[in-house]
Amino acid sequence: MKIIDNNGLNHVLSNGIHLTEPYFITPDVKEEYEVEHDKLPHNVKPIFGEEWFDSAAYLLNYQTVLNRRDGRSFYNMTGFGDVSIVAALMTLKASCAGMLPVMIEDHVVITGDVGLTRQLMDEFNDTANEFDQKMQVIRPQDYGW
Amino acid sequence: MQITVKRKNSAILDDTVVRAVLGMYPEEKLVERPLFEEGLSGTPIDFQDFRDECDKILIPWQMFLLSKVNLATELGHIESQRQKVSQKLFAKRRGNGNVTSKRIIDRLIRCQNYVTTNGTFPKHAFSGSLNGMQTIDAAAHIVAYFGIDMRVFRSKKKAEALSYLIKRLEENNINVCQGVLTNKILPQVDGVREVYKGTSGFAIKDEKVPFVFIPSEINPNEKDGRQIYTLVYLMTVVGLEQYEFILNKDFKVSLLASRGLQKRIYDITSEFLLPRAKTEQYRGITITETIRDDLSTAYKITPSAVTVIFRKRGHIPDQAVYEALLPDPQPVVSDNGPRRQPGIEASVRKFNGKHVCDLANPAIKSRALFPVQAQYLLFGSVNKKGFKDYQKTL
Numbered sequence: 001m002k003i004i005d006n007n008g009l010n011h012v013l014s015n016g017i018h019l020t021e022p023y024f025i026t027p028d029v030k031e032e033y034e035v036e037h038d039k040l041p042h043n044v045k046p047i048f049g050e051e052w053f054d055s056a057a058y059l060l061n062y063q064t065v066l067n068r069r070d071g072r073s074f075y076n077m078t079g080f081g082d083v084s085i086v087a088a089l090m091t092l093k094a095s096c097a098g099m100l101p102v103m104i105e106d107h108v109v110i111t112g113d114v115g116l117t118r119q120l121m122d123e124f125n126d127t128a129n130e131f132d133q134k135m136q137v138i139r140p141q142d143y144g145w
Numbered sequence: 146m147q148i149t150v151k152r153k154n155s156a157i158l159d160d161t162v163v164r165a166v167l168g169m170y171p172e173e174k175l176v177e178r179p180l181f182e183e184g185l186s187g188t189p190i191d192f193q194d195f196r197d198e199c200d201k202i203l204i205p206w207q208m209f210l211l212s213k214v215n216l217a218t219e220l221g222h223i224e225s226q227r228q229k230v231s232q233k234l235f236a237k238r239r240g241n242g243n244v245t246s247k248r249i250i251d252r253l254i255r256c257q258n259y260v261t262t263n264g265t266f267p268k269h270a271f272s273g274s275l276n277g278m279q280t281i282d283a284a285a286h287i288v289a290y291f292g293i294d295m296r297v298f299r300s301k302k303k304a305e306a307l308s309y310l311i312k313r314l315e316e317n318n319i320n321v322c323q324g325v326l327t328n329k330i331l332p333q334v335d336g337v338r339e340v341y342k343g344t345s346g347f348a349i350k351d352e353k354v355p356f357v358f359i360p361s362e363i364n365p366n367e368k369d370g371r372q373i374y375t376l377v378y379l380m381t382v383v384g385l386e387q388y389e390f391i392l393n394k395d396f397k398v399s400l401l402a403s404r405g406l407q408k409r410i411y412d413i414t415s416e417f418l419l420p421r422a423k424t425e426q427y428r429g430i431t432i433t434e435t436i437r438d439d440l441s442t443a444y445k446i447t448p449s450a451v452t453v454i455f456r457k458r459g460h461i462p463d464q465a466v467y468e469a470l471l472p473d474p475q476p477v478v479s480d481n482g483p484r485r486q487p488g489i490e491a492s493v494r495k496f497n498g499k500h501v502c503d504l505a506n507p508a509i510k511s512r513a514l515f516p517v518q519a520q521y522l523l524f525g526s527v528n529k530k531g532f533k534d535y536q537k538t539l
Contacts, residue, residue: 035516035529056155059148059192063156063210074208074219078517083207 001107003088004044005081006032008110011140012041019043019145023110024050026084047088054091061087061094082116085109086123093124093131101130112139146184146209150192158209160185162216166208169220170248173337175202201334203248203526246344248331249358252525253322253349256501257356259522263504266318266353275384275413284416287380291317299443303369306445310376319383320356320498321376324363328492329528331363342366346375348382354500355383361495370447374418381413415454419444424458432460437470448472489531490538493523506539 004012004023012019024047025033025040033040040046047053065086089107096104109120117137124132146158163185167175175181180198184190199206211219260266271290275283288295291313298306311321324341325331331341341363349356357379360367367375382388387406419440427436432455434448441448452461452470461467494502505522508514514522520532 031527031529032517035520035527035532038533055192056150056153059150059155066207066210067212067215074205078515080207 001092001105003047003085003107003109005029005085005109005111005113005116007112008140008143009033009041009044011112012145013037017145024088026081026088028080028084032081053088054095057094058087058091061090065090082113082119085111085116086119089120089124089135093129096131104130104134106134106136107131108143109135109137110140110143111137112141146181147187147189148192148195149189152191154189155192156210158184159213162211162213163209165213165216165220166204169204170246170251172246172340173202173248173332174340175204175337178202178334178336200526201332202337203332203524205526246341248525249324249344250347250349253356253358255522256322256497257320257349257351257354260320260354260500260504261351263508264354264500268352269318269355269383271317271319271384272350272352272355273384273386275381276386280409280412280416281421283381283384283413284420287377287384287413287417291380299445301445303373303445307369307373307376310373314357314376314380315499318354318500319380320354320500322356322358322498323361323495324359325492325496326362327486328489329531330492330496330524338363346372346379348379348388350383350386350388356498357383368447370441370445370450373445374414374447374450377417378410378414381410381417384413385410411457415450415457418446419451419454421458424455424460427455427460432470434470488538489534493535497523509536510539 002021002023004025006029008023009025009029011017019042021043023044025044027046027048030040030046048055048058062083065083089109092107109116111117120135120137124135126132146160146163147154148156148158163181164176167181176185178198180190180194184195195209196206199209208216208219274290275286278286287293293310293313298309301309311323314321324344326333326338331337341360342365344360344364346357346359348358357376359372359375359379361372385406387410423440423444430436432452437448437451437455440446440451444451446454449472452467452472455461455470456467461470497505501522505514505519509516509519516532517527520527520529523535524531
């Protein structure tokens with residue numbers, strides 16, 4: 001599964017990349033994106049609307065991350081995209097609990113944001129956990145589109 | 146307060162946090178809104194309904210998810226970003242409204258901080274310049290300082306005369322903000338609009354760019370003549386630097402000793418609008434409704450203001466005659482909002498004022514001001530459609 005943030009989306013748009021597989025965005029990333037664009041690029045989907053995504057758990061995780069993390073500002077309303085991505089991955093990780101390791105797919109986050117990358121590395125660094133092991137963060141310019 | 150997503154229990158909001166967030170603007174009584182009343186009484190609230198409600202009242206939904214400690218930190222953060230807020234003094238013209246919207250003050254202080262941080266303005270020479278002047282000289286100084294051509298001002302209809310005055314102020318570094326009901330500049334919900342109907346005009350002190358706010362659209366009973374009066378009143382407040390309230394860090398308002406200056410402000414305002422030299426021409430003459438209304442039209446103030454001025458200048462000593470001359474109270478105008486929706490640029494410009502837009506617009510184009518920051522500055526919240534439409538006008 002691929003999750004992309006605004007940094008990644010801007011890279012896609014500015015390089016005219018045609019996406020041939022689904023990429024998911026979180027609600028706050030969608031909101032930030034829609035400030036400047038009318039519609040999402042082809043094959044970019046909101047994760048919150050997907051039937052298989054536990055939206056109730058996501059909101060709980062969002063609340064947890066929001067209260068744990070710095071780097072967001074209500075004055076400028078920045079940093080919430082990062083909160084939403086971490087919360088989404090926590091939700092996906094929980095949904096993988098109890099699955100056979102081989103059944104857990106790779107999760108890729110496409111972002112060039114240094115702060116978000118650091119948060120993800122801090123959050124998903126359990127070497128004994130298959131989800132964490134398979135979670136990757138790749139910069140847009142390094143991703144094999 | 147329990148939030149559900151697709152009927153499944155999800156986040157629980159701390160009730161004291163919910164009340165504290167809604168209490169940021171106590172005059173709007175947001176806690177009495179049905180959704181929050183239900184939620185605080187134990188009814189689970191659907192997340193989408195909750196988000197929609199937060200959109201309507203222009204408060205970020207994420208703020209409600211904070212813990213008590215984090216909310217306190219956040220509000221402290223916001224306060225420190227406001228910089229000079231603890232020293233802001235403001236005055237208001239009491240009228241049929243005795244409400245000062247903290248939301249509007251908060252927005253305008255943010256705008257004022259933006260202007261003085263990002264613009265280059267000299268110290269405002271008009272502030273305090275009326276002190277020590279006789280009333281007639283003070284009124285003349287207002288005319289001279291702002292380059293007001295009184296013949297031009299009086300030749301216009303009241304609405305155009307108001308626009309003319311606003312332009313003179315703006316060209317002399319006073320930022321004039323006006324209440325707006327369109328384009329989601331302010332919350333469009335019923336209870337909040339009732340609050341705004343009672344909003345009075347006010348001025349916010351600044352040594353470089355004082356701000357004045359007149360209710361305009363948000364108070365339908367504020368006719369043009371009354372708005373002109375309010376504007377001149379507030380110009381006089383700035384000129385005397387007689388701000389009657391201190392706005393403390395927690396937005397508590399403390400009344401300073403007024404030192405009997407209300408009369409002084411009134412005298413200068415009246416002299417500017419209807420000079421004593423003119424009313425003296427009626428000394429010994431019975432003031433009729435015709436005289437009252439003719440002067441109202443000619444001098445761009447309400448018939449009520451004309452009557453009060455004559456009374457205060459001793460032309461109508463008899464109380465019964467005075468009361469008979471006062472116009473009948475106007476029926477409360479039903480609030481259907483403005484008849485047509487102006488363009489987004491007009492609404493943004495009207496609420497935020499010339500100097501805010503003059504600085505923000507190029508910053509938006511160059512991305513020195515990021516879209517989310519720009520929305521909070523100009524709209525007070527995220528307003529994607531509004532901001533997109535606004536960008537197209539730049």
